[in-house]
Amino acid sequence: MSRVLSSKVSTTPFEGQKPGTSGLRKKVTEFQKPHYTENFVQSTLSALGDKIDGCTLVVGGDGRFFTKEAVAIIIKMAAANGVKRLIVGQHGVLSTPAVSCLIRKHQTMGGIILTASHNPGGPDGDFGIKFNCANGGPAPEAVTSEIYQISTKISSYSIADISCDIDAIGSSSYSVDGRLFIVDVVDSVDDYVHLMRQIFDFDAIRQLLTGSDGNEPLRIRVDCLNGVTGPYARRVFCEELGAPADAVVHSQPLADFGGLHPDPNLTYAKPLVEAVKQGGQGFGAAFDGDGDRNMIIGEGAFFVNPSDSLAVLANNLDCIPYFRRLGVRGLARSMPTGCALDRVAAAKKLECFEVPTGWKFFGNLMDAGRLSLCGEESFGTGSDHVREKDGIWAALAWLSVIAQRQQSVQQILEAHWDQYGRNFFTRYDYENCESAPCEKMMSELNQLVADPSTVGKTFSSGGKSYTVSKADNFCYTDPVDNSVTKNQGIRLIFSDGSRVVFRLSGTGSSGATVRMYVESYEKDNTRMDAQAALAPLVDIAITVSKLKEYTGRNEPTVIT
Numbered sequence: 001m002s003r004v005l006s007s008k009v010s011t012t013p014f015e016g017q018k019p020g021t022s023g024l025r026k027k028v029t030e031f032q033k034p035h036y037t038e039n040f041v042q043s044t045l046s047a048l049g050d051k052i053d054g055c056t057l058v059v060g061g062d063g064r065f066f067t068k069e070a071v072a073i074i075i076k077m078a079a080a081n082g083v084k085r086l087i088v089g090q091h092g093v094l095s096t097p098a099v100s101c102l103i104r105k106h107q108t109m110g111g112i113i114l115t116a117s118h119n120p121g122g123p124d125g126d127f128g129i130k131f132n133c134a135n136g137g138p139a140p141e142a143v144t145s146e147i148y149q150i151s152t153k154i155s156s157y158s159i160a161d162i163s164c165d166i167d168a169i170g171s172s173s174y175s176v177d178g179r180l181f182i183v184d185v186v187d188s189v190d191d192y193v194h195l196m197r198q199i200f201d202f203d204a205i206r207q208l209l210t211g212s213d214g215n216e217p218l219r220i221r222v223d224c225l226n227g228v229t230g231p232y233a234r235r236v237f238c239e240e241l242g243a244p245a246d247a248v249v250h251s252q253p254l255a256d257f258g259g260l261h262p263d264p265n266l267t268y269a270k271p272l273v274e275a276v277k278q279g280g281q282g283f284g285a286a287f288d289g290d291g292d293r294n295m296i297i298g299e300g301a302f303f304v305n306p307s308d309s310l311a312v313l314a315n316n317l318d319c320i321p322y323f324r325r326l327g328v329r330g331l332a333r334s335m336p337t338g339c340a341l342d343r344v345a346a347a348k349k350l351e352c353f354e355v356p357t358g359w360k361f362f363g364n365l366m367d368a369g370r371l372s373l374c375g376e377e378s379f380g381t382g383s384d385h386v387r388e389k390d391g392i393w394a395a396l397a398w399l400s401v402i403a404q405r406q407q408s409v410q411q412i413l414e415a416h417w418d419q420y421g422r423n424f425f426t427r428y429d430y431e432n433c434e435s436a437p438c439e440k441m442m443s444e445l446n447q448l449v450a451d452p453s454t455v456g457k458t459f460s461s462g463g464k465s466y467t468v469s470k471a472d473n474f475c476y477t478d479p480v481d482n483s484v485t486k487n488q489g490i491r492l493i494f495s496d497g498s499r500v501v502f503r504l505s506g507t508g509s510s511g512a513t514v515r516m517y518v519e520s521y522e523k524d525n526t527r528m529d530a531q532a533a534l535a536p537l538v539d540i541a542i543t544v545s546k547l548k549e550y551t552g553r554n555e556p557t558v559i560t
């Protein structure tokens with residue numbers, strides 16, 4: 001066993017080491033600045049207080065540029081800060097849901113995830129560091145603000161001169177300042193796949209995909225966008241479930257995602273859309289860089305809006321053994337997410353929660369045993385099997401529903417709309433705008449919703465009229481710990497239940513991204529094109545917010 005001594009290195013604080021919706025995200029070049037990464041890692045470890053002594057942590061990320069460098073720094077610093085054991089994904093690779101799975105399975109003190117999720121990678125792209133707690137979920141506000149506070153005052157960090165081969169599976173032990181320190185490099189996929197096998201009926205899905213039940217096999221196309229999900233998708237869909245090797249594409253995690261923007265939506269996952277249109281597959285799925293987001297499409301690239309996806313899964317949880325076994329304890333969505341879920345919850349007499357944007361808000365409800373299934377309009381879907389959203393899980397959940405109902409994706413959606421009506425939903429993103437005017441727009445909108453005369457106002461466009469019945473800036477009180485989270489988005493809610501929501505993204509790394517969410521409910525007229533159905537309300541929302549003036553953009557960057 002090699003013996004090393006730790007040392008302290010003097011440093012000074014960097015501005016802006018404030019974790020956002022999902023950890024600290026900055027340009028790679030920022031993390032490469034001398035001491036920058038070390039400062040933030042030390043702040044994160046120090047925020048654990050005494051709990052760090054002798055603890056175990058999980059470390060891994062989406063394989064983007066700078067991952068291995070960051071893992072090496074974390075190993076050296078964890079050793080010097082009194083951590084006893086690190087569980088590291090081979091090559092430093094672990095999807096975000098897999099980290100959550102490992103934290104829970106091995107009951108560790110938490111984990112450090114190296115990812116900037118769906119943001120582009122490579123030397124000129126983004127990097128990120130995020131801490132997850134012992135429940136497997138993203139650190140709550142109290143922890144991230146503690147990390148930030150420490151980062152503003154940091155004067156030194158502790159580091160030990162350890163080098164460890166993270167490409168080979170196995171265990172290495174060191175004596176650091178006389179204490180035992182262990183690095184376990186583990187297969188990135190094994191534990192996660194084991195969990196999936198316990199949740200889903202793999203035999204039923206294999207029958208569906210191979211046609212071993214005598215039916216036509218369902219052909220699928222899974223696009224990993226060169227993100228972390230490649231090895232997981234190959235193992236699950238090809239090796240375990242019998243899909244042909246070419247069903248999973250872009251399945252090699254690449255440091256720059258091969259130039260792709262690993263965000264599974266209709267804009268950035270266009271190659272999947274085109275391939276499914278041409279290839280005639282009955283099911284398509286794409287995941288983001290770190291594997292927590294998903295996009296589902298059906299034959300002909302029939303798009304499943306994430307808000308609808310959540311509602312459909314909620315309505316069909318009995319197709320999944322995990323929920324048959326454990327029951328369904330409650331449902332939840334983030335505030336901007338379309339309200340289709342609420343109708344399912346009402347029909348099934350389940351508790352339904354509306355939380356701010358950010359997966360961390362679901363964790364408390366799950367830990368309290370009040371939440372089984374949740375999702376967000378931002379292509380996140382998941383359950384209480386881990387404390388992160390989970391892309392592969394979402395695809396398996398959909399395949400379970402298809403296998404059980406023996407219907408196509410489109411038939412399942414249409415049956416859902418026939419039963420519940422349809423919450424038409426769209427999101428307009430204005431990415432990377434100048435920050436100051438966007439802040440100004442939000443503060444004007446804030447005044448609008450604070451003005452009592454806004455309620456009762458009627459807006460008209462394209463032959464449609466909408467009267468405001470409620471206007472506010474969404475504020476959330478956590479029903480478990482009563483913590484209050486303010487300023488979570490401007491809401492205009494109209495008398496027929498239609499909604500317009502504005503917020504600034506919390507996940508960008510530069511400038512401001514404005515998100516505008518528009519939703520309208522139709523009981524009967526459910527087969528319209530979503531953009532056509534929502535055009536009048538979109539027009540009203542753009543006019544009321546003066547969005548074009550403030551962003552200087554005529555068109556959004558992305559429409560979902």
Ligand code: G6P
Nearest residue numbers: 021022358359376378505506507
């Ligand atoms: C991440 C979080 C999600 C959140 C999404 C959108 O993926 O994990 O919970 O919904 O970002 O965040 P943004 O602030 O960019 O709208």
Ligand code: ZN
Nearest residue numbers: 117288290292
């Ligand atoms: Zn992600």
